[in-house]
Amino acid sequence: MRIDLHTHSTASDGTDTPAELVRNAAAAGLDVVALTDHDTTRGYAEAIAALPEGLTLVTGAELSCRIDGVSMHMLAYLFDPEEAELLAERELVRDDRVPRARGMVARLNELGVPVTWEQVMRIAGDGSVGRPHVATALVELGVVPTVSDAFTQDWLADGGRAHVEKHETDPFEAIRLVKAAGGVTVFAHPGASKRGHTVPESAIAEMAAAGLDGIEVDHMDHDDETRAGLRGLAAELGLLVTGSSDYHGSRKTVTLGEYRTDPEVYGEITRRATGAFPVPGTGGV
Template sequence: MRIDLHTHSAASDGTDAPAELVRNAAAAGLDVVALTDHDTVAGYEEALAAVPAGLTVVTGIELSCRLDGIPLHMLGYLFDPEEPELARERELVRDDRVPRARAMVGKLRELGVPVTWERVAEIAGDGAVGRPHIASAMVELGVVETVTDAFTSEWIANDGRAYVDKHELNPFDAVRLIKNAGGVAVFAHPLAVKRGEVLPESAVAELAGAGLDGLEADHMDHEPATRTRLHGMAADLGLLATGSSDYHGARKTCVLGEHTTDPDVYAEIAARASGAKPVTG
């Protein structure tokens, strides 16, 4: 059984439409795929209406968080998307995305990059606009070779010259909101040092004590030794350890099913959730 619990569609910053993503997941030989767009559930309806026979779709989200100045992401699975408090927080993050992206475009233009807001908005389409859309515009202009190359201190990384802060949740609040909505909370790529500063293990332990369910251990941004370390950390803290591709379609080099989650771990996630159920085609 092949299970990928972290993917993005064009509802946020992926390139596959939600229906296309689930079809591609089935074609890639996956049995279970989670749709975890950034700060939005806008792709649910299209994805669930297009689930191919034999594929199970887990509804989810990747919430933008920050603790002590360190940005991080919290994955939520199988929560009630209509739960009011969590829905309000999603709206706050969503509403901040456009002015933030506009401000980053302005900074890039001050740095001599002729990127335009109109082109960034066109690339984002109906999706929740974010840094990958800006990076794609930079690739088109030949400023950087790949989207990943834009995420450096020279450009739009967290410490970059053109970076702009956005509305982000405290991760303890994110865990609480996900759990109160009947969902399961998993800390996404917690030791991805190539992305910037990461939380200390003491903070991860505090999150575990506050109800965190798991750690995303097997991920493209974790070296093999880091994956081993995270599996051990999860065991020590009584947390689940998941694996996933963090698929973004053509916007990143990762492929569906590049890393997967153990079937027993997936079964436990589904058993813990009370806000929604997986949907099988």
């Protein structure tokens, strides 16, 4: 059973539409795929309508959080998307993305980069605008060779020259909100140090005590040593271990299913969830 629990569509900062994403997941041989766009569930309906037979969709989102000045992402699975308190928090985070992106464009202009707001919005399309769209603009202008190269201290990484902060949820509040909406929480790529500062193990232990369900270990931004350390931490804290591609279509080099989650862990996630259930494909449209 091939399971990928972290992907993005054009509803946020991926390049595949939700329909294309599920079709590509089936073509890649996946049995289960999670749609986890940033702070939004807008891609659900299209993905479900196009879901091929033999592929199961896990609905979710990647929530933007911050603890002690460090940005982090929380994967939330199978929560009730209409639960009022969590919906309001997602909208608050999402609405702050536009002024933040405008601020990054302004800082880049101050640094002599001729990026425009119109260019960033063209790249974002109907998606929730974010740093990857600004990064793609830098690639288009030849400032950096790849999107990943834009996430450095020179440019868009946390604390970088063109970085602008946005509203982000306290992770303990995120855990509470997701749990109240019947969902399951997994700390996304916790050891991705090339993105900026990482959350200390002591804070992860506190999150585990507060109800965090798991940590994403097998990820393109984790080397072998980091993965081994995270597996040990998960065992110590009683956390589930997941693996996922963090697929963004052509915006990243990683492919669907390149990193995967063990079926037993997936089964435990579905057992813990009460807000929603995995959707089996019926052939799509």
